[in-house]
Amino acid sequence: MSPNRRPLLRLSHRERVPRHEHPHHQVAYPSHGVLEVSTDAGTWIVPPHRAVWLPAGVAHAHRAHGPTQLRTVNFEVGVPGFAGPAVLAVSPLLREVVVALTGRDDLDARRRADLHRVALDELREVRQLPLHLPTPADDRLRAVADALTADPADGRTLAEFGRAAGASERTLSRLFREEMAMTFPQWRAQVRLHRALVLLASGRPVTAVAAECGYAGPSAFVHAFRRAFGTTPARFRTGADAR
Incomplete structure (x- = not known):
């Protein structure tokens, strides 16, 4: 101790x-x-x-x-x-x-x-939660990561991000799997969930959080949140589901 x-x-x-x-x-x-x-x-x-x-x-x-x-x-x-x-x-x-x-x-x-x-x-009995965003080493991958972290609502495809970063979609897709241990859609989903948690902590309403994080609407946000954490944004924020 x-x-x-x-x-x-x-x-x-x-x-x-x-x-x-x-x-x-x-x-x-x-x-x-x-x-x-x-x-x-x-x-x-x-x-x-x-x-x-x-x-x-x-x-x-x-x-x-x-x-x-x-x-x-x-x-x-x-x-x-x-x-x-x-x-x-x-x-x-x-x-x-x-x-x-x-x-x-x-x-x-x-x-x-x-x-x-x-x-x-x-x-020894607790479960880990999927709340880690790895840091990329490759400069091209970091450019994509930085852009999405700055604006999770950015709806560009991986190919469009690749043109801005100077890499093909295939190369970036491979780098996401190798460096981040997840696909681009999975990483984008993680970025949005991270930002959502920060915005919820600041007191932003669910509708505003959904829009700022790039979800199609509040129901899509609640669905994604529940799928990731097994609860709603409101219950997660208050810790009502923390067991």
Whole structure:
């Protein structure tokens, strides 16, 4: 069990935590707001009442979307965990354990150790959520990624993006599979979902989020969101489905 220097951190909208790393594993849990985590390998979006596992030694930075209350729990290197950063569903029990470890000053060492063991048991059972956007290495692929990240509603085809980036559709399609481990349509869908989570955190209504992210309409957005996360945007934002 590693001590937390700042187990509870309150961040304002768009506030950043500079790039840093830890000698221990860490679970970061935004009980309010949406947390963006960036590493050399890409970006993860962590909605409220979800968590992100950050392995020891992985340099990362945070950015808050909406007023964000961030709780962190540290674990010694060597405990079972995940090989890389991972966004996780959070069970009600794990949520209460994290809140206790980060919000109570009356816990003695034995009780804290017991709660850490409970947290590790719960982490073994949680599911990972598809909230990672890899960072491309190829310049042509990065040009496409940057364009879509800047405007997820951009409806150009891969061939049209390719003409602007100086690469054929076939080449870009291959690069998406090799570097991103997904197809172009899958990556576009991820970009739109990432932006949707950020906009929802800022309080934007579902109709506006659907339009700004390039969906055909609110119903198409809700359908895509439910297919990805098993719930509606409204329930996801409030954490009502977080178990």
